[in-house]
Amino acid sequence: MFTSKQKDCADVGIATKDHRLPQEFTQMELDSLINLLNNDKTVHGILVQLPLPKLLTSFLPYLEYHQ
Numbered sequence: 809m810f811t812s813k814q815k816d817c818a819d820v821g822i823a824t825k826d827h828r829l830p831q832e833f834t835q836m837e838l839d840s841l842i843n844l845l846n847n848d849k850t851v852h853g854i855l856v857q858l859p860l861p862k863l864l865t866s867f868l869p870y871l872e873y874h875q
Contacts, residue, residue, distance in 0.1 A: 813855070825851070835864050846872040 817824045827841055838860075845851045856867060 833861075838864060838867055842867060842871060 811826075814824050814826065827845075829837060829841070842854065845854055854871060860867070
């Protein structure tokens with residue numbers, strides 16, 4: 809089942825990869841996923857659904873400029 813964002817992307821020919829973290833995830837898990845995506849040459853952008861849980865710090869320092 810597509811979300812609205814996934815459908816919009818599909819409508820204009822943009823491939824998406826959906827990574828759904830469990831409701832209780834750690835900063836380390838988020839950082840690890842962003843690092844994995846930063847190093848994936850097939851990834852050209854990263855969208856993060858906000859809001860994040862309050863206990864997490866910012867993810868922005870981990871995003872690579874080329875993503």
